[in-house]
Amino acid sequence: MYFSTYSNFDSHPEALGVRMLRYINRPQAITKKRQWLAQLSGMGDRCSTDLADDPDDPRISKQRPQIDFTIEWIYEIDLDRNIFHINGIPFFSLEYLPDPYAFIRHISKDHYGNVACAPACHPGHKYEKPVPPSVHDSDLATYQSLACTGAHMDLSDLLAISDALTPGEHVRVSLLETMIGQCMIRSDTASLIYGLGLVSSHDQLTDDEWLTACTMANFAFVPQMFGTHISHPQLNRKEFTWVREDTVVCISTHLDDEGCLQASISRLIDAILEEKDNPGDYFGVAFSVYHCAIVKVVKDVHITTFSHTTPFKFLPSFYADSPSTPGITAIARLGNRVDQALFVRIAEIYQTSEDNWHTYQQKSLPQGIDDTLPKISCKELPTELWREVALHLQSSDLIAFGLVSDLCREAATMVLRYPHVCGYRLVAVAKERPQCLLHSGEYRFLHNACFSAAQAGIPVDVLVGSESQNNIISRIKGDTHGIMKRLSAEDLARMDSQCGPCSSSLGLLV
Template sequence: MLDGLKSPSDCLLWIENGDEFESPSLKRPSSACLYSYEIDLDRNIFHIDGFPFFSLECLPDDEVFIQSVTGRLPDENYDESFSADHYGHTACALQCPPEHKYKKPAPQTVDDSELATYQSLRCTGSQVALSDLLAISDILCQNEHVRVSLLEVMVGQCMRNSDFGRELYEIELVNDHKQLTDKQWSIAFFMASITFVPQMFDDMMFVYHRMPERKEFTWVREDTVVFIATYLNDKSCLQASVSRLINTISEQKDNPGSYFGIAFSVYHCVVVKVVKDAHTMSFSHTDALQFTPSFYAETPSTPGITALARLGHRIEPALFKRILEVSKHLWHLSIEKTLPAQGADSSHDVPHNIIYPPLPLELWLEIARYLPRFDLITFGLVSKICREAALVLLRYPHIYGYRLVAIPKIPKYLRERHRSLHTARFSAVRGDIFYDVDIGMEWKNITSKMIDFKVGGHWLTVHFSICG
């Protein structure tokens, strides 16, 4: 099968048996060889260094093989280096003829019973724009722009990470969500849910976002549930996923109101809105929106990233409580012996032991703007109006105490070498001083800190640099 392929003579040939190994095998041998080949007989895919390349049913000849693997013709300074995608992973070159490229498996067959809910309830729209679903403007506010850009960075960091990137390529080849490994599920859930946690990131000693255990349905907010799916670009799979979300909302939420479900397959997402009243229930949803950019993308922006970031930006009644939890704020106050006085738990607008004139919210907000993050949270414990002022600012992302407030013009160096796919510059404020900060790249000679996320037992590190 490999006769005639021009490749290093000392390469490894690792033939997998689907009954013994995952595809591609995590048991691949360790070696200093330039190339390792893996043959997935279950899916008829030829892998190189753990990444899918060719269809076994139509392997290329020598010349096309070398061009697809190196990105160059055999006589163009062949140096045995791999072709790479825009995130730095070994990847089949774009000029590879499509008949030779690996093929994704067909989506799973959907039983009619899985579509029963979708077909029996009143659907008020099946390709609804998110702005109509949420009854918001098509134009993003400044904070939404910031949150969208931050989510683009987080997604780009996952795609750039060598271990996560390999898993993302593999997720594309899974046709049933039950076949996802725990690591693949964790990566998918992290990408889907990171915009719904309190947007506060710091050293894990001060802010810690716990990764939940694997479940079929995970509530990321009181009114929002996530389901990790596959093949949402297939109509039957999309409708089956929407049915599952509706059933979960119906079973777990008794109170009338609006609830949201997110079907998420890494490559696409669908936002579902379920409206319950005392006697009836209806639903509507977006189309399958592209979520992750192509590995050969020129821009990090996708409709799915924008949709989830805007959905995460909605006002959340429990936000302050969740901020107290992830920041362990009351514990830190107890260590410093500065717990708020009794009555400062928002049960009274004005605590009995604090006297101040009845200032309007706008003035309390001006005071809050000067407070560092820790003091801002404490400020929110004083009274309802102080909490309201604090929450206006706490809805902006905070990284190591810097509040991200705007997206400046992209610097030239971020437009080079596809850095803007995984790194962004933000205008930030700390106290009353403005800074430029970069998130995603570690720069030499610049103060840099790390944001660590534990995802499925593995670490994702995002660098944070203060530029001035």
């Protein structure tokens, strides 16, 4: 429950911020506030009615106040957690507040442009994060009862892949870094991210916090097609979210604590064994935004074994100098595994103004035939040549092309494994960052990335990111004609309404 009052005067830290600081620093101020809050809570619904009739009393809301065009600064006294928040970001412990001069000095901007507590702030003044929850023996029963073939493994050992990234993996990692960076430059999402670090257990997450975390994890597993005609399914809150036929995600907390890590892995194994009857290899992702861990479950006819990685750091620091983290790399590489259902998944999310998946089926398949593809025998045209044909098609035509025959579907699927943004197939990460991302002190490279791409066989360099935020319009190396087509954020994936509050709104420069 939130009690808020609106200030009609200067709300900047030097004015309203310092007044709030001095107010809460008065002797017994916190104790009196707790008593006042207890009295109001005891009034129940009558409290809201009485306060609403008195313009001098605070407004009561279950929703946290948000910054908007009429509100520039919000100072929040969190009596539940003993934290002084500024603009939804936790700053100071209520018990060890700084003096007014240090208070103003420590209000800074992070590398993503959000209000943040300066790194130089004395640790004694900073808010305290909750300790990991107690883990009961029953929470570890599955972990301890099954055969563990490897703990705290490197991802390359778990997946039996090379330590070095392939060019395709490099693209997916860089794109995921950009998407996570796009989440972090949004002040509302930054507040939710900080909130994820203030809960003791996954059961305490609000719906928005859960959706933020699950969306960030899901970025790596949705078909890598983003644009105005792509409609990714919305996420609904569940304890376990199956992001692929063989991969499940659960939102956790405190994965850097061994007990919490093992408890989360136990939950994932239980979910896999309950959902899947067939023998095979299955994967689970424990995800807390701050860390992630991957478990591999090998289900045989006679025995089930598991192995898991170390908890990787996922979220970059808000004061990061690089967008890369081991966790982002791990999740992107896991999402890059071959997906046998990729073509069907992309067909289901692809929409055009006139046609959709069912219309494609009706147009492409003879009457009376379900999804059986016509058999075309073309010995003189191997898969490699069909792939060359697919590489010269618009991304919007690949679905229709893949419905022609099995060979065409195989070729189309090869091309669809590349990430596609607004019809541009991202082929490789650019060897050099464009100058527009290297302006001193702006850290644009944390939420933008440059790729070598192609559209209908024509090579081009593209800049993916939030160009509209800073009006980035500059020539990208390789644009031989010196012509740049500027696409608005709406031309990229409309992820805001489809995937959650932290979804990326990306712009594109080509």
